[in-house]
Amino acid sequence: MPIYKAPVDDTLFILNDVLGIERYHNLPGFADASPDTVAAIVGEAAKLAEEVLFPINLSGDQEGCKRHDDGSVTVPKGFKQAFGRYREGGWLGLAAPEEFGGQGLPYTLHTAVGEFMSAANMSLMMYPGLTQGAIAAILVHGSEEQKRTYLPKMVDGTWTGTMNLTEPHCGTDLGLLRAKAVPNGDGSYRISGQKIFISAGEHDMAENIIHLVLARIEGAPEGVKGISLFIVPKYELDDSGEPGERNGVSCGAIEHKMGIHGNSTCVMNYDEATGHLIGAENKGLSAMFVMMNEARLAVGMQGLAIAEIAYQNAANYARERIQGRSLSGPKAPDKKADPIIVHPDVRRTLMTIKAFNEAGRAFTLWTALKSDIAHRSDSEEERQAADDILGLMTPILKGVMTDKGFDHAVMAQQVFGGHGYIEEHGMSQYVRDARIAMIYEGANGIQALDLVGRKLAMNGGRAVMALFKEIGDFCEENRNDEKLSGYTKALKKGLNDLQAATMWFMQNAMAKPDNAGAGSTDYMHLFGLVVLGYMWARMAKTAEEKLAAGETARADYLNNKLITAKFFMERIMPETALRKARIEAGADTLMALDAAAF
Ligand SMILES: Cc1cc2nc3c(=O)[nH]c(=O)nc-3n(C[C@H](O)[C@H](O)[C@H](O)COP(=O)(O)OP(=O)(O)OC[C@H]3O[C@@H](n4cnc5c(N)ncnc54)[C@H](O)[C@@H]3O)c2cc1C
Secondary structure (H helix, E strand, C coil): CCCCCCCHHHHHHHHHHHCCHHHHCCCCCCCCCCHHHHHHHHHHHHHHHHHHHHHHHHHHHHHCCEECCCCCEECCCCHHHHHHHHHHCCCCCCCCCHHHCCCCCCHHHHHHHHHHHHHHCHHHHHHHHHHHHHHHHHHHHCCHHHHHHHHHHHHCCCEEEEEECCECCECCCHHHCCCEEEECCCCEEEEEEEEEEEECCCCCCCCEEEEEEEEEECCCCCHHHHCEEEEEECEEECCCCCEEEECCEEEEEECCCCCCCCCCEEEEEEEEEEEEEECCCCCHHHHHHHHHHHHHHHHHHHHHHHHHHHHHHHHHHHHHCECCCCCCCCCCCCCCCCEHHHCHHHHHHHHHHHHHHHHHHHHHHHHHHHHHHHHHCCCHHHHHHHHHHHHHHHHHHHHHHHHHHHHHHHHHHHHCHHHHCCHHHCHHHHHHHHHHHCCCCCCHHHHHHHHHHHHCCHHHHHHHHHHHHHHHHHHHHCCCCCCCHHHHHHHHHHHHHHHHHHHHHHHHCCCCHHHHHHHHHHHHHHHHHHHHHHHHHHHHHHHHHHHHCCCCCCHHHHHHHHHHHHHHHHHHCCHHHHHHHHHHCCCCCCCCCCHHHC
């Protein structure tokens, strides 16, 4: 049977020792996040993940969601009770504003515990995950009345939320959207059309479902300039604000899909449903972007979460499975063969995943901290600098962590040989679940284009230049420290490749945009490698400092960090040169074949 243990120590090392979140006590909510409180919250989250969410992960995958003839949907056995425990624990509102019933704690902390819960049960955690995105959009763009009406019940999880963008003919290109909105004359609208692939669209875990729906108001311009965002509750609210009449929205079908079987992916039919505009007419896309950006960070974290649980199971299996002898002589002479963890190639697999996961965790939490600073600092300058990095990192975190999350789920499955391919060990579920994270919230190819086409040049390249300087300065400051120079040398090489690739785009992509598209995915991964390398260099520096200060209690943990950091720099960082070479090959060969020749 699969196992899962939340990586509590690693999370606390990053939060307290590497990022030093205590230093941000001047930000709202951070003063309440003392190291003791953080440790207590992280510990409670680990318990919930391990004891409540994880035990129904495999059964939820096997059972899936069921749609009934009346359009209602039931979730797998145990999901309702587990969601009840999650809700009662106040987890949904951990970082939400106190005025709407949340706890106002750092988003960084919310992200840290979110990893545990998504690893333990990704399908179940998508119900509150979508709700969090909807809360964010209403917070930023909703009227005061809308906030008072919807947020308290969403923050406490009595009602859940969804996001409705996709239509059968309209996925990446939202300008093609057809759902329409007709004014009722009383400020509300009648929404009609069909949305597909709507996560958590219908289920039996909440008293109401608050759908956020993109639609075009009659007579609005074609394309993305004519899209508005609406709140469409499953049950319209009565005068006391409680669910009343059933609205004209229903689940027409649930999709039969590759993974995340415990999450209901719905076809939603809107048949003159009553909707309420959020924000200004025709500005729906920017309102929806609040939700999408939040969701992109959460999806990047899903990549990490699945890679972590897959890794833990693979490492456990490799210690137990007996096959063959070590190349350097028997390691378990009392047995007929050695455990497969003695084989270098199995270790290569495990170390690769471990090195990505630990740096990925630091990357995710570092980015979440930027989000906290961008939203909570009272210094305009600090807010802007953090927001720049947050915007730049969003497509990289989403794209790189989910591409690697899937690759690494497959690698972990490989450790099981044929036993990974059958369902019993749960490895097949991780591979199937991880796959969707590369697709939704903007397919990863689109994340790469967002990075190269928009984020790089934003504000005259301010964000990218600031980050190059930060990493370059770190390398320079630690260059002569003999304990750190190995890490900084490798990181500097990676940074040089990244800067050269950036320059190549500036010189070759303006006149020929296909060059940007041809190199975008490699560039996103090249950037990701450098940021992950930066995280490793910072973690190595912290580990060296702690060891030098005589931290004996964590000596094994800290020494293991240094070994993994070295592995990353030796075996993974050099990939930056390959990525750079591919970028510099340009688009010519790629675009040479006629469409019919493929
Ligand atoms: C399980 C599941 C859950 C989902 N949940 C939701 C949800 O809750 N709400 C919601 O609204 N949607 C949801 N989606 C939809 C999802 O976000 C879309 O599938 C995704 O945005 C891609 O759209 P598409 O499938 O139409 O692909 P297309 O847009 O047709 O794209 C096909 C391929 O072409 C590539 N491509 C397209 N345009 C370009 C371009 N200009 N340049 C380069 N490459 C390009 C894409 O990267 C992609 O690989 C979900 C989907 C699934 C499968």
